[in-house]
Amino acid sequence: MTTVGILGGGQLARMLALSGAPLGLRFRVLDTVADACAGQFAPLIVGDYRDEAALAEFAAQVDVATFDFENVPAESARWLSERVPVFPNPRALSIAQDRLAEKTLFRELGIPVPAFADVADRAALDAAVAVIGTPCILKTRRLGYDGKGQFRIKSPADVDAAWDALGAQAATVGLILEAFVRFERELSVVAVRGRDGEFRAWPLTENWHVDGVLSVSLAPARVDADLAAQADAHARALAEALDYVGVFALELFCRDGVLLANELAPRVHNSGHWTIEGSETSQFQNHLRAVLGLPLGDTRMLGHACMLNWIGHLPDAEPVLREPGGHWHDYGKEPRAGRKVGHATLRADSPAELAAAMARVGRALGRDDIVAHAAGID
Numbered sequence: 380m381t382t383v384g385i386l387g388g389g390q391l392a393r394m395l396a397l398s399g400a401p402l403g404l405r406f407r408v409l410d411t412v413a414d415a416c417a418g419q420f421a422p423l424i425v426g427d428y429r430d431e432a433a434l435a436e437f438a439a440q441v442d443v444a445t446f447d448f449e450n451v452p453a454e455s456a457r458w459l460s461e462r463v464p465v466f467p468n469p470r471a472l473s474i475a476q477d478r479l480a481e482k483t484l485f486r487e488l489g490i491p492v493p494a495f496a497d498v499a500d501r502a503a504l505d506a507a508v509a510v511i512g513t514p515c516i517l518k519t520r521r522l523g524y525d526g527k528g529q530f531r532i533k534s535p536a537d538v539d540a541a542w543d544a545l546g547a548q549a550a551t552v553g554l555i556l557e558a559f560v561r562f563e564r565e566l567s568v569v570a571v572r573g574r575d576g577e578f579r580a581w582p583l584t585e586n587w588h589v590d591g592v593l594s595v596s597l598a599p600a601r602v603d604a605d606l607a608a609q610a611d612a613h614a615r616a617l618a619e620a621l622d623y624v625g626v627f628a629l630e631l632f633c634r635d636g637v638l639l640a641n642e643l644a645p646r647v648h649n650s651g652h653w654t655i656e657g658s659e660t661s662q663f664q665n666h667l668r669a670v671l672g673l674p675l676g677d678t679r680m681l682g683h684a685c686m687l688n689w690i691g692h693l694p695d696a697e698p699v700l701r702e703p704g705g706h707w708h709d710y711g712k713e714p715r716a717g718r719k720v721g722h723a724t725l726r727a728d729s730p731a732e733l734a735a736a737m738a739r740v741g742r743a744l745g746r747d748d749i750v751a752h753a754a755g756i757d
């Protein structure tokens with residue numbers, strides 16, 4: 380019997396555990412809090428990720444280890460990797476933890492990126508704003524997620540406020556300044572690479588964010604085949620350069636028909652949740668197959684799909700459950716402002732049927748944004 384260890388016990392670990400059950404897998408989850416939602420389906424070890432005793436207890440109980448979030452301390456990942464196989468490898472994880480390192484790697488691989496600069500101190504910020512221009516975004520290099528640790532600089536008059544908000548973190552997690560991209564679309568490649576190097580990508584996904592947090596995903600994205608092939612080629616180059624094993628997402632902006640890389644998420648990804656019902660093999664199942672060295676499943680789509688993220692609280696489930704292709708995911712979390720507490724997937728055989736289902740659900744839930752996204756699909 381194989382036991383998979385997951386560092387981090389949020390909804391990603393929970394969905395990994397659920398998708399691993401048919402494979403006969405057991406799970407152990409290490410998390411800092413006793414009410415981590417993956418704990419409802421997998422035995423939880425509560426401890427700090429830097430605590431050697433907790434890590435040792437975890438390592439002793441698992442055959443292979445993986446992550447449900449990217450901010451696991453790199454030293455802890457390395458410590459574990461000396462005791463059990465860890466996928467993705469700690470080097471890939473540590474590059475993905477640092478926006479400066481990941482953007483530098485993208486550029487080395489010939490993957491276009493928005494203009495960026497390291498910001499070590501206030502003088503460097505002024506110099507970077509002068510070169511990159513406005514609008515731009517100041518971000519923490521490390522530990523940011525869901526748009527946290529970011530300040531949008533609309534004009535040079537905002538530089539003082541940006542420094543007041545984030546300057547103290549220059550000496551701790553580091554800062555990076557990025558050009559603000561006026562993109563037509565945000566896209567993500569969700570892909571998987573096996574232990575033997577086999578690479579597969581799901582059809583390209585299109586994403587809409589609200590206040591820096593993913594709100595709605597649509598697959599396949601409304602882009603031409605050349606652009607989708609380009610996105611896959613970028614993801615494959617990145618996975619090969621990092622000797623990556625498992626599922627990851629490469630977030631991209633599309634501006635004037637050109638792809639610019641935003642960031643690498645070294646784990647299963649929110650924009651890939653639609654794969655549970657919308658593709659032959661879900662991202663969760665394929666992540667487990669990859670880290671265990673099993674054959675990868677087909678990533679082809681079953682029709683057209685969208686994912687609706689529930690942030691803060693769950694709405695009424697019935698409008699989704701009434702849809703023939705409607706699927707509901709409640710993560711079993713307490714409601715809290717800004718917290719991802721669940722999602723829905725709508726699946727249909729044609730873009731028109733998907734758009735109609737989205738519009739019905741959007742209207743029933745009073746979500747004009749969903750109705751508006753539906754209106755753009757044909």
Ligand code: ATP
Pocket residue numbers: 493516523524525526527557558559560561565588591592593630641642644
């Ligand atoms: P997550 O890991 O949850 O995706 P994050 O905190 O790492 O988020 P980013 O992905 O860098 O943050 O940014 C969140 C969102 O903010 C992006 O998806 C995009 O909508 C917007 N954004 C970020 N950087 C830029 C940029 N340079 N130009 C335009 N928009 C941006």
Ligand code: MG
Pocket residue numbers: 523524525642644
């Ligand atoms: Mg991120």
Ligand code: MG
Pocket residue numbers: 630641642
């Ligand atoms: Mg992101």
